[in-house]
Amino acid sequence: MKKMNKTLFAIIPIGLLLLAFSGCEESNDSMRLDSAGQAGSMARFAISKNNLYIVDNQNLLFFDIADATNPEPKGRVNIGFGIETIFPYRNNLFIGSTTGMHIYDISTPTNPVKLSVYRHVTACDPVVVQDNYAYVTIRDGVECRFGENQLDVVDISNLREPQAVSTYLMYNPHGLGIDGMSLFVTEGEQGLKIIDASDPFNLVFRFEINSFHGYDVIPNNGHLIAIGKDGLYQYDYSNPDNMTFLSKISVQ
Amino acid sequence: MKIYFCQLLAFLIVISGCINEDQPVAFPEGEVEGLKPIYGNLxxxxxxxxxxxxxxxxxxxxxxxxxxxxxxxxxxxxxxxxxxxxxxxxxxxxxxxxxxxxxxxxxxxxxxxxxxxxxxxxxxxxxxxxxxxxxEDVLPAGNNFPPGNDVYFECVDARKGVVTGWEATILVSPKCYR
Known part of the structure; x- marks a missing residue:
């Protein structure tokens, strides 16, 4: 694995050149601060404490929002090409890109410090985090060439050395969300997969709902919101063995 | 090895021309199908x-x-x-x-x-x-390249406004490609 990382490191600048001109346009963030809301995994905006973080294609921008009505730009750091999504968790930002997951320390909010990069083949990839594990989906597509379709579980207990612990083949994973033992992955035309993540080394695929197109999800305390080309779907998953359909708002 | 191959392929695609000029892309003279930017009123x-x-x-x-x-x-x-x-x-x-x-x-x-x-x-x-x-202008213009790949397009002119979309058209001797 180490050797491969070194090889990759040498070759990645070449791949990045390409990504400068492609890259995945869609994307996202999430946060659980009381005063902020909760986004899906595709977000490019994230709020952590008194700061708003935004990723563009190459940079992480940060704004002081201690006074919410008066966001003040505080700087930016270059991350690399193909940056797509941002997920704040505790004192860290987990940034999804077409080349991997970047982990930043934001203990000093206006001085994000890069801790590590979990690299993989180039593909679109949002990330969510819970406790010591990050869940990363990797998807191929028109704008994310050379991709696989898979879900990686990554041990981040050492933030400087993220380690893959398990990998699963997927159909066409887009957004994802985790709440306790339940992991939800939207699978594009194949809808939504519900996965038991109580053992991160051995995820168990419970069942799927494939009656709609799935783009992103927000799970929260037994209540799931899913969005896709067909519209907005809501489910009750307080009993994970029996997802209950609540409502739908269809597209026109 | 698969990763290596992909990156190599990426490299080949780059040198085969993502950039506008000075690349070995054959820019056709005369009419060709392509995309032109739609500009919006600020x-x-x-x-x-x-x-x-x-x-x-x-x-x-x-x-x-x-x-x-x-x-x-x-x-x-x-x-x-x-x-x-x-x-x-x-x-x-x-x-x-x-x-x-x-x-x-x-x-x-x-x-x-x-x-x-x-x-x-x-x-x-x-x-x-x-x-x-x-x-103002703190976020990048995401629209300066048309969607997709392998397409000729009319180069974006920022003086004309913000690009709000792209439409198919017949271009005459285009100078941009991705």
Whole structure:
């Protein structure tokens, strides 16, 4: 694995050149601060404490929002090409890109410090985090060439050395969300997969709902919101063995 | 080895021409099918306002806050849904925000992208929007390249305004390609 990382490191600048001109346009963030809301995994905006973080294609921008009505730009750091999504968790930002997951320390909010990069083949990839594990989906597509379709579980207990612990083949994973033992992955035309993540080394695929197109999800305390080309779907998953359909708002 | 191959392929594609000029792309003389940018009027593009609820057409990202859901309508704005009863969500309004894709909120202040600008917005009880602050040109123009690959296009001229979309057309001796 180490050797491969070194090889990759040498070759990645070449791949990045390409990504400068492609890259995945869609994307996202999430946060659980009381005063902020909760986004899906595709977000490019994230709020952590008194700061708003935004990723563009190459940079992480940060704004002081201690006074919410008066966001003040505080700087930016270059991350690399193909940056797509941002997920704040505790004192860290987990940034999804077409080349991997970047982990930043934001203990000093206006001085994000890069801790590590979990690299993989180039593909679109949002990330969510819970406790010591990050869940990363990797998807191929028109704008994310050379991709696989898979879900990686990554041990981040050492933030400087993220380690893959398990990998699963997927159909066409887009957004994802985790709440306790339940992991939800939207699978594009194949809808939504519900996965038991109580053992991160051995995820168990419970069942799927494939009656709609799935783009992103927000799970929260037994209540799931899913969005896709067909519209907005809501489910009750307080009993994970029996997802209950609540409502739908269809597209026109 | 597979990764190596992919990166190599990426390299080959790069040198085969993603950039506009000085690349071995054969830029055809005369007429060819391609795309041209649609430019928007700056004043109209910065007009943020509350409208009556409307149907979802091309929903994008979602955001949950309190008993409300906020659903992005790609490049057009945000649907506000009263989701106090998730069995019966009620659309209550639509905020028209040209170019919008992302949503975040702290307290009662929302942050939206409005093309290249970041705006801080408050939705007042009388269903009005108040733009508290606009930070111009802090976000990158995401539209300066057309969607897809292997396409000729009319080069973007920033003096003509902000690119709001692309349309198919017949180009004469195009100078841009991706």
């Amino acid at each position: 004043a109209e593009l910065k007009d943020i306002r509350i409208e009556a609820p409307r149907q979802l057409e091309r929903p994008g990202k979602i955001y949950r806050k309190g008993g409300f859901l906020y659903i992005n309508e790609l490049a057009k704005g945000v649907h506000i849904i009263d989701n106090t009863d998730p069995s019966s969500p009620e659309p209550v309004a639509f905020i028209s925000i040209p170019g919008n894709v992302d949503i975040a909120a702290k307290g009662d202040v929302f942050y939206f992208d409005n093309y290249n600008d970041l705006v801080a917005v408050r939705i007042t009880s009388g269903n009005q929007v108040e733009v508290l602050k606009r930070i």
